[in-house]
Amino acid sequence: MAYVARADRPADKAARYAEVEAEIAAVLDGEPNVTARMATVASMLADAFDHFFWTGFYVVDPTRERELVVGPYQGTLGCLRIAFGRGVCGAAAETGQTQVVEDVHAFPGHIACDSRSASEIVVPVFDASGALIAVFDVDATVPAAFDAVDAEALERLLAGVFGR
Numbered sequence: 001m002a003y004v005a006r007a008d009r010p011a012d013k014a015a016r017y018a019e020v021e022a023e024i025a026a027v028l029d030g031e032p033n034v035t036a037r038m039a040t041v042a043s044m045l046a047d048a049f050d051h052f053f054w055t056g057f058y059v060v061d062p063t064r065e066r067e068l069v070v071g072p073y074q075g076t077l078g079c080l081r082i083a084f085g086r087g088v089c090g091a092a093a094e095t096g097q098t099q100v101v102e103d104v105h106a107f108p109g110h111i112a113c114d115s116r117s118a119s120e121i122v123v124p125v126f127d128a129s130g131a132l133i134a135v136f137d138v139d140a141t142v143p144a145a146f147d148a149v150d151a152e153a154l155e156r157l158l159a160g161v162f163g164r
């Protein structure tokens with residue numbers, strides 16, 4: 001099991017997401033700076049789930065053609081740049097669709113920033129106008145750590161923080 005609840009946390013993963021979503025919204029109330037918002041989301045989600053091994057953003061680089069550059073994150077060293085279409089992050093940026101990957105080693109073109117990563121989820125992040133501004137990437141060291149519950153919760157949380 002990827003989500004193991006501690007004594008002070010809800011037994012259910014969806015309930016834990018709802019709790020941390022409310023905490024993030026409270027912290028960010030009135031803060032417009034996008035870097036501050038991304039750093040807060042990465043920090044609070046990484047702290048909320050013990051199995052989140054790498055947690056953070058790759059932002060769309062406005063100075064380069066179809067390229068992501070690393071943004072605020074928690075975890076071991078991440079690679080700096082990812083082209084649209086490359087790896088899991090690049091697939092999310094290219095398609096605008098959340099990618100849930102049970103086994104990263106089976107994913108064509110997966111970029112191994114840290115060989116301990118075994119599974120991951122990458123969610124595209126849109127601003128209020130609907131433009132793609134980043135992707136949000138979470139890696140775990142266990143296979144199949146993420147499912148539709150994570151996808152739905154993270155899509156809702158990120159839309160709330162960046163989409164309005």
Ligand code: SME
Pocket residue numbers: 054078079082086087088089090109110111112113114117120137139
């Ligand atoms: N695994 C990602 C690369 C980024 S890192 O894991 C931090 C990918 O293939 O898109």
